[in-house]
Amino acid sequence: MSSVEDFKAIGKRLSNWGRWGADDQRGTLNFITPEKVRAAASSIRSGKVFELSLPLGATGPQQGAGRFNPIHAMTILPGEFTTPDGLVVSDDMLTLPLQCASQWDSLAHVGYDDRFYNDVIASEVVTARGGASRNSIEAVLPGAVGRGVLLDLARLRGVDWISAEDDPITVAELERAEAAQGVRVGSGDALLFRTGWRRKSLVEGWTPAWLAANPGLALECAQWICEREISIVAADNWGVEIQPSRTAGAFLPLHCVLLRDVGMMFGEMFDLEALAEDCAADGQWDFFFSGPPLRVVGGVGSVANPVAVK
Numbered sequence: 001m002s003s004v005e006d007f008k009a010i011g012k013r014l015s016n017w018g019r020w021g022a023d024d025q026r027g028t029l030n031f032i033t034p035e036k037v038r039a040a041a042s043s044i045r046s047g048k049v050f051e052l053s054l055p056l057g058a059t060g061p062q063q064g065a066g067r068f069n070p071i072h073a074m075t076i077l078p079g080e081f082t083t084p085d086g087l088v089v090s091d092d093m094l095t096l097p098l099q100c101a102s103q104w105d106s107l108a109h110v111g112y113d114d115r116f117y118n119d120v121i122a123s124e125v126v127t128a129r130g131g132a133s134r135n136s137i138e139a140v141l142p143g144a145v146g147r148g149v150l151l152d153l154a155r156l157r158g159v160d161w162i163s164a165e166d167d168p169i170t171v172a173e174l175e176r177a178e179a180a181q182g183v184r185v186g187s188g189d190a191l192l193f194r195t196g197w198r199r200k201s202l203v204e205g206w207t208p209a210w211l212a213a214n215p216g217l218a219l220e221c222a223q224w225i226c227e228r229e230i231s232i233v234a235a236d237n238w239g240v241e242i243q244p245s246r247t248a249g250a251f252l253p254l255h256c257v258l259l260r261d262v263g264m265m266f267g268e269m270f271d272l273e274a275l276a277e278d279c280a281a282d283g284q285w286d287f288f289f290s291g292p293p294l295r296v297v298g299g300v301g302s303v304a305n306p307v308a309v310k
Helices: 004-014 027-031 034-043 153-157 171-181 197-204 208-212 221-227 253-262 273-282
Strands: 049-051 071-076 091-095 103-105 145-152 190-194 232-235 266-268 286-290 301-303 307-309
Touching (some): 004 253, 034 145
Antiparallel strands (some): 071 091, 103 266, 103 301, 286 307
16 A cells, blocks of 8 residues: 555655746646647537536535535526516526536645645635635636547446446556557547446435545556646546545545646546447547636636536
8 A cells, every 4th residue: 555655755756837838827727738739629420518617506516515406496486576578587696606516626726845836826816705816716727628538447447337436547557448449648638537326326325435435546657647748537436536645644645646736737527328229339538628617716626517528
């Protein structure tokens, strides 16, 4: 089992601090060049569009442990606002944590030793009233737009969903998935991977156990992700990396390395079920991906509404 010292040493070795300048707040999104976006258009072949987000509603995954499911309320009902010409109006509002369902982690969401990405002092840039003045979610807009690749690890293991008690996903397994699917993740690509954790929620419902643990990536995947120059990593679970952590004394070691040292946003709780079924049916595992976050001033995360176009 790796240790706290191990993940901090990995982070130091893989660090992108200063790579795109001392003021950079976009991190690995810099790998998505205009040329990469144009090339990604070649992944659109059938014109099929897949919605990858969870519903923003009262019956969501949150169980009250610091976050809650969205609260939707009507502020104007039909009949409460009228005009002589018979106009009918309704209005509503939504109250929600920015990371309650499908979501993006900003580069001000997770760090360690009082530092966020690019040597930003965490305790100075995040305040109760203003949120994050550096590395906020608005700084990465328009976010990840370009080629996406789905690796279906649950399908590779031959299960409906990987158990949280199973071994973490390793580099060797990611490469076996590439070989089995006939696809390769490259520079600027958005890597989406499926553990089947969303399928588990569809079969069993949202339970406390769903949020208590999840299958995911091993810490060793950090170097492979960096070598491939991947722009973002997103998954159908709530944590991307395996939970509970397999790194002694560290709660979120892969978050720490990739968000804080590498400068890579995570996408969590994506619904990859329909996309995975379609990819398996036609053998095309790459697509045009777009998943801009909300323009939340000072936000350290955002609900996500990603789409894949094949």
